[in-house]
Amino acid sequence: MLRIENLTKKYGNKTAVDNLSLHVKKGLIYGFIGHNGAGKTTTIKCCCGILHFDAGEIYIDGVSIKEDPLGCKRKIAYIPDNPYLYEFLTGIKYLNFIADIFAIPQTEREEKIRRYADLFELTADLPLPISAYSRGMKQKLAIISALIHDPxxxxxxxxxxxxxxxxxxxxxxxxxxxxxxxxxxFFSTHVLEVAEKLCDEVAIIKNGKLVISGSMEEVKGNDSLEDIFLELEGE
Structure with a gap:
């Protein structure tokens, strides 16, 4: 579903991601682990077509994000760590705006908005301006908007x-x-206990380079993911 081949991204003289290769297969939850500044967010933004990269290739469901960025973006949903939302809109207007972008039919969008807003207990807050939302409410709204087109x-x-x-x-x-x-x-997290329980496969990145990847069992063996991460960070 997601194939990263020899990805390199530089900011001036600094190499943020260095010859990184990963393969996230269909049906898998893939965890992406690393310390602050390791290159996780840069990698993710390259995968989403937000950042251009200096070398390598990224494929979404077999399609190059370089050759068909719009086609790739139709297949993905991206939820950043600090979602930027149009705070002058109400929650419901924002969700309809996103649904319009993906040309979601009215009946379908209403069903999805109702389902997810009820699930995340946000229905009563949808008529309010996003500027009145807490951090958690904004995160929930971003999640709903990301799921509205069945990525x-x-x-x-x-x-x-x-x-x-x-x-x-x-x-x-x-x-x-x-x-x-x-x-x-495909998600990054600092909460290693969550990653260990949730992920099918995991990769650890350090200073822009892949350190280890594989199934959770292969990576951690008889230790905890936290132990492996701290050991690799100390090398």
Whole structure:
């Protein structure tokens, strides 16, 4: 579903991502782990077509994001760690704006908005301006907007930050549901306990370079993911 081949991204003389290769297969939740500044967010933004990159290729469901960026973006959903929303809009107007972009029919969008807004207990707040939302409410709205077009690949950057335990539980279930329906999830997180329990496969990045990747069992063996991460960080 997502194939990264020899990705390199530089900011001036600094190499943020260095010859990185990963493969996120259909049906899998894939965790992307690394310290602050390791290159996780840069990699994710390259995958979403937000950043150009200096070398390598990125394929979404077999399609090059360089050659067909719009086609790729139709298949993905991106939820950043700090979503930028149009705060002058109400929640419902924002969701309809996103639905318009993807040309979602009225009946279908209403059903999806109702389902997810009820699930995340945001229905009563949709008529309010987004400027009145808390951080957690904005995160929930961003999640709903990302799911409205049935993406094949969901890419999330620290998705659980700001979410209460109940919303976190629902998001985990949605991630698993997407994979069960033939999609895939690629997400970064600092919450290693969550990654260990949730992810099918995981990659650890350090200073822009891939350190280790594979199934959760292959990566951590008989240790915890936290132990492996700290050991690799100390090398």
């Amino acid at each position: 094949k690949l969901v890419i999330l950057d620290e998705p659980f930050v700001g979410l209460d335990p109940k919303a976190t539980h629902h998001l985990k279930n949605i991630m698993r549901e997407i994979c069960s329906n033939g999609g895939a999830v």
